Amino acid sequence: ASGQATATLASTAAEVKTLSILTPAFLTNTAAVTFTPVKLVFGGVSSSLATSVCNSLSVSSAGLNGTPGNILSTTAISLDGGAIGAFYSDAACSSGITSVTLAAGSPTVNIYYLATTTGSATLGASAAGLTSASLPITVVSGSGSVWWTWVSGTSALNDLGNYGAP
Numbered sequence: 001a002s003g004q005a006t007a008t009l010a011s012t013a014a015e016v017k018t019l020s021i022l023t024p025a026f027l028t029n030t031a032a033v034t035f036t037p038v039k040l041v042f043g044g045v046s047s048s049l050a051t052s053v054c055n056s057l058s059v060s061s062a063g064l065n066g067t068p069g070n071i072l073s074t075t076a077i078s079l080d081g082g083a084i085g086a087f088y089s090d091a092a093c094s095s096g097i098t099s100v101t102l103a104a105g106s107p108t109v110n111i112y113y114l115a116t117t118t119g120s121a122t123l124g125a126s127a128a129g130l131t132s133a134s135l136p137i138t139v140v141s142g143s144g145s146v147w148w149t150w151v152s153g154t155s156a157l158n159d160l161g162n163y164g165a166p
Contacts, residue, residue: 037061037069039131040077042123043108049085049115049139054093059100059125059133060108068107075102075127081113082121084139088112102127115139 021029045057059077060068078099079087089095093114100109113123118139126132 034072035063035069036072037107037130038064039066040125040127040133041066041068042125042133042135043068044110045113045135045137047135047137049113049137050142051115051118051139052142053114054088054091055113055115056091056110057113058108058110059102061102061127061130062107070105070107071102072104074104075130076100077102077109077125077127079111080122080124080126082123082137084117084119084121085113085115088114 017033017035019031019033021031039062041060041062043058043060045055049055059079061071061075062068076099079097081087087097087100089097089100089111091112093112097111100111102109115121115137118141120136120138123135123137124132125134
């Protein structure tokens, strides 16, 4: 139709941008365009864990490229620790949780995970309107700090498969 135009505007991050439109009569119109987070992502934890270690990790709302972005409204996130462990709200892993709340205006909530059994599992986080996060993990026995296989004269391999000085 006369006087109408169509455009596509996209962003890979959760953000607010101002869109300015200049008309043929040199009138400028502006509009705020809000790009909301589209998915959840896990951060701060390795995919190799040891039993009996309370691991710190985070769940963030993110744009398409995985960059964390502020959530616009308070959002409940359901957590699934798989069959080999559980999520906790504290660094001592003493207060078990199955959900957390991501506050409006915040991109990230910090949580903890404690594996009690060796094996493989997939950690999950889900919330209405966002693509769920998943993190495959492998859990081995031990604390992750016991060095048990010498590789050379100056480094060793620990029970998580990490190299370093004993």
